[in-house]
Amino acid sequence: MLMNCWRTGLSIAWLWLVIIVPVLAGDLSSDVRKGTSGPDNSNGGYFEVGVGLSTYTNPVVGMPEGNEKGEVHTEGFLDISARYQYRCLFAELFSQSLEQFTMGCNFYNGNNWSLDWVGMAPHDGMSEEESNDYRGLNKRRDDFMSGLRTTAYFGNYIVQMHALVDISDTHHGELYSLKLARHWQYRNWTVHGIVGATYRSQQITDYYFSIDESEASEKYPQFDARASMAYVAEVGASYPLNEKWVFRSLIRRINLDSRAMESPLILDDHGQMIATSVSYVF
Amino acid sequence: MARFIQGIWIALLLLPVKNAYAINETTATTNPVSASLLLTPARCVALHQGQICYQRVQISWSSSAVGNYCVYMEEQAQPLHCWQEQTQGTLVFEFASDSSRLLQLKNAQQNIVAEASMEVAWVYKANTRRKTHWRLF
Numbered sequence: 001m002l003m004n005c006w007r008t009g010l011s012i013a014w015l016w017l018v019i020i021v022p023v024l025a026g027d028l029s030s031d032v033r034k035g036t037s038g039p040d041n042s043n044g045g046y047f048e049v050g051v052g053l054s055t056y057t058n059p060v061v062g063m064p065e066g067n068e069k070g071e072v073h074t075e076g077f078l079d080i081s082a083r084y085q086y087r088c089l090f091a092e093l094f095s096q097s098l099e100q101f102t103m104g105c106n107f108y109n110g111n112n113w114s115l116d117w118v119g120m121a122p123h124d125g126m127s128e129e130e131s132n133d134y135r136g137l138n139k140r141r142d143d144f145m146s147g148l149r150t151t152a153y154f155g156n157y158i159v160q161m162h163a164l165v166d167i168s169d170t171h172h173g174e175l176y177s178l179k180l181a182r183h184w185q186y187r188n189w190t191v192h193g194i195v196g197a198t199y200r201s202q203q204i205t206d207y208y209f210s211i212d213e214s215e216a217s218e219k220y221p222q223f224d225a226r227a228s229m230a231y232v233a234e235v236g237a238s239y240p241l242n243e244k245w246v247f248r249s250l251i252r253r254i255n256l257d258s259r260a261m262e263s264p265l266i267l268d269d270h271g272q273m274i275a276t277s278v279s280y281v282f
Numbered sequence: 283m284a285r286f287i288q289g290i291w292i293a294l295l296l297l298p299v300k301n302a303y304a305i306n307e308t309t310a311t312t313n314p315v316s317a318s319l320l321l322t323p324a325r326c327v328a329l330h331q332g333q334i335c336y337q338r339v340q341i342s343w344s345s346s347a348v349g350n351y352c353v354y355m356e357e358q359a360q361p362l363h364c365w366q367e368q369t370q371g372t373l374v375f376e377f378a379s380d381s382s383r384l385l386q387l388k389n390a391q392q393n394i395v396a397e398a399s400m401e402v403a404w405v406y407k408a409n410t411r412r413k414t415h416w417r418l419f
Contacts (some may be wrong), residue, residue, distance in 0.1 A: 046406075187336040190329045242403045257368045281405055 027149065028160040029097035030081060032181035032192040033238045033248065045084030048246070050279025052079040052096070057075070059256065059268035062126065062133030069267040079248075079277040090116075096250065096275060104149070113152040120145060122164070122175065123208060126265075138215045140208050144168035145175060157182050173203030179232075194234040199244065202227040209263040220264045228260045241278070251278040317345040319353070319387045320397040326377060326400065331408040337377045343387045343396060344370040351395070356384040 025205075055074045083092045088105040104118035126140040147164035158181040166173050179196030199231055205225035216222040237249030252273045261269045283413070319341065327336035341353055348369050352361035362385075365371040377383075377400055389397040 021307055021321075034399075080327055155348070185333055188328055190333075240329045242401045246405055278362055 005123075028158050028179055028181050029099070029194065030092070032093050032158055032183050032194065033190065033236065043086055045082065047282045048079070048081040048279045050079040050246075050277050052077050052248075052275055052277025054273055056273035056275075057268070057271050058251065059271045061267060062131035062263045065131040067133070067222045067267065077277075078227060079279050081279065082170055095115070096248065096277065097188075101190055104150075112154065113150065116151070117151040118147065118149045118162075118164075119167075120164070123204065127207065135214060136217055138212060141170050142168075143170040143204075145172075156184065171203045171204040171207035173205075173207065174201040175199065175204065188240060190238045192236050192238075194232065194235075196232045198230045198232075200228055200230070205263075206259065209265050211264055223263050225263055226259055229257045230260070244281055246279050246281060247277070248279065250274070284389075291336045315345055315347045315349075315389070315395055317343065317351075317387055317395040319343045319385060319398040320399055321398045322337070324398065324400060326402050328380075328402065328404045330406045331378055331404045334378050334380050335402045335404075337400075339375055339377045339400065341373045341385065342370070343372075343376065343414060345387075345395065350390040352388050354388060356386060361388075387388075 008207055011222065038052070053076055055072060058064070058068055059069075061067060064073060074247050077095065080093055080095045081167040082094075084090065085106070088107055091101075091103045092099075092105060093101050099120060099122070102118050102120045104116045106114055106116045108115035121144050123143045125142045126137070127133050128135050128137075128139075128158050143166050145164035146167045147162065150161045152159045160177075160179045162175065162177045164175045169187075175198065177196060177198040179194060181192060181194040183190055183192040185191075202225070209223070209225040211220045213222050232252065232254050234250055234252040236248065239246055239247045250273075252275075253270060254272075255270045256266065258269065260266050320343070322340045322342070323337065324339075326335040328335040343351065345351060345354065346369070348367055350364065350366050351368065351371070352364040353373060354361050362375055363371075363373045379400070379402060382399055382401045384397050384399050386394045389395050
């Protein structure tokens with residue numbers, strides 16, 4: 001039952017993170033939390049596991065099932081941070097990051113910046129199996145996008161850009177994002193801040209948030225989505241309880257532009273999350 | 283269920299307590315004067331290697347002979363504190379360093395009569411940067 005609780009929490013957190021927020025690199029989110037000031041592209045990896053509690057509002061219909069505008073949800077989640085690299089190939093999984101899972105190849109390393117070819121699934125599917133709120137709607141599939149990720153380190157600042165295209169034959173859309181992160185140290189606390197913007201082409205928003213004539217109903221009237229922007233702001237703090245345990249917390253807000261709000265599948269122009277966790281570092 | 287979750291949280295929160303009150307003590311045995319220096323705690327943990335680690339540390343010292351003593355951080359000319367005609371003393375100071383440091387108890391002749399190490403540890407090691415730039419496998 002406990003595992004179910006965690007699994008549900010993680011699953012909901014994933015849905016929320018993946019579907020509505022701008023893509024944010026696990027790399028960037030992870031690096032800024034650790035207070036690093038350069039790329040880590042060495043062979044090998046690390047693994048962390050912990051438990052966390054999140055309180056959030058989600059502007060997307062059906063996430064979770066029965067979700068209403070401004071409704072606050074509280075869930076436990078399994079906090080996993082893991083990265084493994086062998087030569088140029090790497091895989092990353094950061095459950096508190098906005099990007100969750102990324103795989104790719106790191107093919108350039110400067111002193112302060114790196115270039116990666118990455119692949120990820122930034123948009124989760126929407127179907128009746130996921131939520132009864134989607135009953136009567138056509139199934140939206142998970143996608144898989146690939147492209148370039150550039151990360152630059154300037155002292156305590158990290159800048160990251162993504163340029164991704166759909167390679168899963170799901171929507172053929174394009175996604176571009178730019179994020180700026182910074183960390184500060186106050187005694188043994190590492191405080192971080194992230195701001196970012198993500199552009200989604202019309203193909204993506206149309207696939208997930210338009211309502212076709214064939215699926216239109218009184219509840220979900222016909223709607224044609226256009227390309228849209230989303231913005232994220234986050235502040236958080238990390239504290240080493242000892243050499244193996246780390247406490248983390250964050251507050252995150254995502255704003256959608258007004259055009260996205262017009263979709264019957266969007267309830268609000270923003271979502272928010274507060275999360276805390278304690279993780280064991282192997 | 284709620285009790286189970288509560289139990290896990292309590293267990294997680296208690297784990298770090300084990301190391302928080304470790305002490306470090308060294309007694310100088312070669313000196314005719316027997317003296318000891320204790321640090322509580324004797325370990326400071328930073329998040330990332332290379333960060334300055336901050337820790338409020340209590341220093342306690344004692345000596346078998348009355349005298350003038352000073353506590354120094356290694357490689358620092360200025361003492362952290364001095365005592366006159368004493369056999370023991372305590373001091374609380376703010377440790378801040380990116381690496382482990384020795385603290386030393388010196389007598390009036392500037393001889394080290396006892397020392398103890400303040401260990402700096404971290405959760406994440408420093409990144410390894412590659413010299414090569416372009417690469418494919």
